[in-house]
Amino acid sequence: MSTPPIRLPAGVRDFLPRAAARRRSLAARVLDVFERWGYARIITPMFECADVLERGLGHDARAAAIRFVEPGSGEVVALRPDITPQVARVVATRLADVEGPIRLCYEGAVTRLAGERGQREILQAGIELIDAGDPGGDAEVLAVAAASLAASGLPETRLDVGHVAPARCVLAAAPDDNARDRITAALARKDRAGLRIAAAVLPDAIRPLAEALVGLWGPAETTLARAVALPWPAEVRAALDSLRAVLAGFADLADRPVPDLTIDLGDLRGFDYYTGVRFAGYAGGAPDAVLRGGRYDELIARYGRAARATGFAIDLEALAQAQRTAGLALPVTTAGVAVHGAGAAAFARELRAQGIRAVVAASAPTASWLRGAGFDSAALLDARELVRADETRRTLDTADVRALVKLLEENPCPS
Incomplete structure (x- = not known):
């Protein structure tokens, strides 16, 4: 019997360091916006009991949910195709005694069946504003959506209401x-x-x-x-x-x-x-909406609490793809140095204390290795030389770590 090929399920993918950095940066920017507007972050599970989760899903979302039997309990559970019903459950149960308005935000992956394309994993972030009536609550959520679009750095943003x-x-x-x-x-x-x-x-x-x-x-x-x-x-x-x-x-x-x-x-x-x-949010470089939301006053009651609510979710993957299409640069990351030679462990320790990523290299790193591993430079202590990922070389003063840190901060190596 032949060994099956190494593969991923349809609709999911790996993100290597550069792509992951773009998505981490977007998530951090968007969550920072949410928190500055007073929204507290919660984390909900990747899967739940199917019958509980499906109370808060519309017809299309129920059809998109991936279900399986949980071996430990024998219950039918479902991977979440949307996080809003989970927030509704939390508000109606865990926060039942908390008066509104309640401001919550989240970030995580949702998984949906996508017809012939198979399942699709989407990186998502969003907010939910509970027990805030209109027009004030709707105006606030719309304002947070606008700030989230601005944080992406994308051109030609538009909100369609x-x-x-x-x-x-x-x-x-x-x-x-x-x-x-x-x-x-x-x-x-x-x-x-x-x-x-x-x-x-x-x-x-x-x-x-x-x-x-x-x-x-x-x-x-x-x-x-x-x-x-x-x-x-x-x-x-x-x-x-x-x-x-x-x-x-x-x-x-x-x-x-x-x-x-x-x-x-x-x-x-x-x-x-x-x-x-x-409403929906659009940006240059994206073929469709990158953000969708609105008022849903009937959802939370399905979990036992009569409460008005409004919110939105932003598709971080769509934002990342739009950034690439629009030619936006990758986020600036902390400089990284691979240290080789006598005293490498102590030198790397000093760099880390200064906020620089640093590892000890068993052999002298090459420029191509630096680029592939995501490092800016190699500090060759025995040769007193700094090799950059762009193949430039500089004399290295091994006695002055602060000078090296200043050099790395003022002269980032092109990615």
């Missing part, structure tokens, strides 16, 4: 599921002609609203003004007034500079999950 109420009003008037599906498909394609045909079955008062909905996207102020001018029912008008208040609150709260702000009231992604404002 909407509200589920207008689309919900239109779809609720559909006479049956088939009509609803046709209207939904036309809205998703921004297909004006197709929507006009699909909307023919709607009541006379709703039909023009449906046809207008497909065009209600663009710059925030003008798009919202066009939406408000339409003859919506009272509950939709109230929702649009709330959206206007959210945008005003965001303008007051957000750190400068703020990203471009657009509105799309016909975007139905997450329609069955969100209960109010929903």
Whole structure:
């Protein structure tokens, strides 16, 4: 019998030092933003009892969950496809006696089945704001989303905001599921002609609203003004007034500079999950949204606590890929030195005390080894020479470690 090839499951990957450094840096920047806005980090397990986790998952997320039998207990468990339901469980159980608003953040991997592509592991970070009503809570979460996009350093950032109420009003008037599906498909394609045909079955008062909905996207102020001018029912008008208040609150709260702000009231992604404002974040170099979120006031009650909530998750892998596409440099890392020769252990110890990564090398490192191992330089004590990863050489004063540290800090070796 032949030995199976060494392989990974579909949809997962290794990250070597340079790629890992970019993702670690992004996660650190985003978590720093969260913490500066007052969000406390929690850590939740990679898998949970399937029936508990699935209380907080929508239809698509339940279908994407990878399940298996836990050998110790025989229970069916599931790898988390989303972290928000775990936060909801924590808030409803472990933090049941804590008054709101509660601000929590997280970072970790989620795993989802992805059709023919197999499972897909996604590095994710996000926040959840519990028991903070609108418009203030929505404005705050939107402001944190803007700050998170800014922390990525990506160009051309934009937040696209909407509200589920207008689309919900239109779809609720559909006479049956088939009509609803046709209207939904036309809205998703921004297909004006197709929507006009699909909307023919709607009541006379709703039909023009449906046809207008497909065009209600663009710059925030003008798009919202066009939406408000339409003859919506009272509950939709109230929702649009709330959206206007959210945008005003965001303008007051957000750190400068703020990203471009657009509105799309016909975007139905997450329609069955969100209960109010929903939004997505975009950046230059990314083909799709790198951030999605919104208000979900019904989720936490599934775990036993009636609480309003809003939040978002940011796709760290999408951000990393966008940084590469946009040509953003890798993050600056602490200098690293491989020390070789008599007294190498003591010399390396002194370097580490000064905040420099240092290892003892059994043989004289080459420039190619330094690059592959992620080190800037080799300190060859016997030859009193410093060899850089870019193959340049300098005289090394082995008696002055501080001078070497200063040199490394002022002259980082190109990666």
